[in-house]
Ligand SMILES: O=c1[nH]c(=O)c2nc[nH]c2[nH]1
C-alpha cells in the first residue's frame with residue numbers, strides 16, 4: 063500500500079498544496095477509531111491525500127514533496143482532523159419543517175405533513191430557499207457527503223444538485239419517483255411521466271459534469287410505486303450504472319401494507335430484489351424489521367442499510383438492531399432522515415445510534431452495545447461504504463479525497479469544556495484521546511473548518 067515511506071510514482075509529480083501536523087482521528091477496516099498523534103498529512107493540488115506520516119519525518123517529507131516546513135499548518139493540542147461525515151439518508155425537501163410535526167406515525171405523517179410540503183417544490187424560489195439552507199446547515203455540521211431525497215419535481219431536484227455543487231458538498235441527489243398516492247392524489251406522477259422525467263433528470267444532471275454531485279435513482283418506497291414503475295427504475299439504474307435509494311421496513315404498518323400490495327413477493331426485501339433494485343450501489347433507509355433471511359440477501363447483493371435512529375425514535379417506528387446488521391456483514395451507514403429525524407447533525411445521529419443500541423441492551427442482556435468508536439466509524443467510513451464511495455472518501459488514506467473536519471474542542475462559549483494539564487508539550491495520549499472523545503458531546507461550534515476534496519467549504523466563502 064502507498065503512503066508510508068516513499069511517494070507512489072504517480073503521486074510524486076503532484077506537489078502538495080497543504081500540509082497539516084497534529085492529531086488525526088479516523089477509522090480503518092481493522093480499527094473503529096484510530097488516533098494518530100503528531101502526524102503530518104499532505105494534500106495535493108487535486109485535493110487528494112498525498113501522504114500520512116509521523117511528524118518526526120517532516121523534514122525529509124518537505125524535501126520529497128517540495129514544501130516549506132514553515133508552511134505546515136500546526137494544529138493546536140485541543141484540535142484534531144477527522145474525516146467528513148457521510149449522511150446516507152436525508153430529505154432536503156423536508157428541512158423546512160424539521161423539528162416539528164412528529165406527532166404521527168409514518169404513514170399518517172407522510173399524508174398529513176410530508177406530501178403537502180413536498181408538493182410546494184414546483185415553485186423554484188421556494189426550492190432555492192430551502193435547499194440553500196439545508197446545504198449550509200449540513201456542511202456546517204460536518205456533513206461532507208450527503209445522499210439526498212428531493213421531490214418529484216425534476217427542475218427543483220436539478221437545482222438541489224446545482225446548489226450542492228456551488229457549496230462544494232459531495233452529494234447523491236434523487237428526484238423522487240412515485241406513481242401511487244390515493245390519500246394525497248395531487249402528489250404523484252403518472253408512470254410514463256415519472257419515467258421520462260427521471261431520464262431527463264439523470265441526463266441533465268450528468269451533463270453538468272459536476273465533480274462530486276451525481277444522480278441516484280429514487281423510488282420513494284414500495285407503498286407509493288407500482289410494480290411497473292419499480293421495474294422501470296430497476297432498468298434505468300442498471301442501464302446507467304447508477305446508485306439507488308429507497309426506504310424499507312421502517313414501521314410495522316408499512317411492512318403489513320407492502321405484504322398486501324405485493325402478495326407474490328416473499329418479503330419486503332424480495333419486492334426490491336425482484337425489481338432489480340437491490341444492487342451493490344443500493345442504500346435502503348431504516349430496515350428495522352428485516353429478518354435474518356432478508357439481511358442475508360442484503361449481504362449477498364452488497365446492498366446497504368442507512369440507520370436513521372433519530373427518525374426511528376421520533377416517528378416511533380422501531381429500533382434497528384445494528385449489532386445484528388453488522389454480524390450479517392451488511393454495509394451500514396448513518397442517516398439523519400430529516401425531517402422524520404429532527405436534527406440535521408450527523409453527531410446527533412451518532413449519539414442516537416448509541417442510545418438506541420443501549421435501549422436494546424436494556425431489553426436483552428446478551429445484546430452487545432455499540433461503542434462510541436463503532437458509531438464514529440458508521441458516521442464516516444461506514445457511510446462511505448454504504449454509498450459505495452469508499453474509494454473516494456470516508457477515512458484518511460493516501461489517494462482518497464481530503465474530505466475532512468478540523469475540530470476544535472476549545473471554543474469560547476462552546477458546548478464542552480476542556481480541563482487542565484493539557485500543555486502543548488506534555489499532553490499524554492490519554493488526553494489526546496479524551497479530546498477526540500469529547501466530540502461526542504460537541505456540535506457544529508466545534509467544527510472550525512470543513513474540506514471536501516481539499517477545498518475549504520466552511521467557513522462559507524462569499525458566494
Ligand atoms: O422516514 C421516511 N420519510 C419519508 O419521506 C418516507 N417516504 C416513504 N417512507 C418514508 N420514510
Ligand SMILES: [Zn+2]
Nearest residue numbers: 153309347399
Ligand atoms: Zn427517509
